[in-house]
Amino acid sequence: MSAEPLLLVVDDEAGVLRLMKLELTAQGFRVITAADGEEALRLAEEQRPDAVVLDIMMPGISGLEVMRRLRERSNVPIILVTAKDKDSDKVRGLELGADDYVVKPFNPDELGARIRAVLRRAVAAEVDRVVRAGNVEIDLNRRLVHKNGEQVSLTRTEWLLLQHLAANPDKVILAPELLSKVWGPEYRDDLQYLRVWVSRLRAKIEDAPAEPRIIKTLPGIGYMLSTGGGTED
CATH class of the missing domain: 3.40.50.2300 (Response regulator)
Structure with missing residues (x-):
């Protein structure tokens, strides 16, 4: 500035x-x-x-x-x-x-x-807008994602979804809120649409997408980006 x-x-x-x-x-x-x-x-x-x-x-x-x-x-x-x-x-x-x-x-x-x-x-x-979750580093200022030191290529939609999760690490984001912020209020009830995009994002940043440790699901509630690296409940 x-x-x-x-x-x-x-x-x-x-x-x-x-x-x-x-x-x-x-x-x-x-x-x-x-x-x-x-x-x-x-x-x-x-x-x-x-x-x-x-x-x-x-x-x-x-x-x-x-x-x-x-x-x-x-x-x-x-x-x-x-x-x-x-x-x-x-x-x-x-x-x-x-x-x-x-x-x-x-x-x-x-x-x-x-x-x-x-x-x-x-x-x-x-000053510090870098979020680290396990072997993944998310630079919110520069809009860059690295996994094991290698840059991860994300689509605009994948980035927006990850950005909203990473901006609130270890906090549950309600599914309707994510849908509204990333795609617009007309999508707020399209939960299956959100599941598909979360799956795509997990495929790029998780070591084992079927057993996610970073983007956790809170069934019936929403999602959370975990910086602790524990297994999903």
Whole structure:
């Protein structure tokens, strides 16, 4: 991250965009802006911002859908900005992947402080994002997997599945949650689909895929990436 972090600010109100760009630039950030979801996704891909400040209520692609698509591509910190102040709305935004939540109207200095806080957390998280499970090493930052020192070639879907498991080592991830995060909410009940992809992933990283020691099944619940190397129950 550079000395002046690059922010992508997304809002469909031109006046709000101008104000946020003016205030955040004065606080030492570099700022690019987008007036809708399509432009936001394009700029995020082209410019690779250090953080995204994202309005929820926008015509066309909503802020929550923009956030979902961004989360498929990267772990960029996202701060949601909205006029909604119900606790349920805040919880939903955070559950879907937001790093923080600011309600309009807000103090620009407070927004700047929250952005700096999520950037600090992001830097701290980047320090060690390598997960080791037995003879398998998963580098979440570089998106690389090695088994016995040899690089393992994964498809995009296999990587996304492994990424979600490895980001929460030794924790059970519910099957509907995995399906929703990797393939989308319309797949959340397709358990057989998930079993097939887990089987494919196991074939590449397990020594004995029929007796998995790394990706464990919790019958009727979900899956867990085990760093302990024990046998599956």
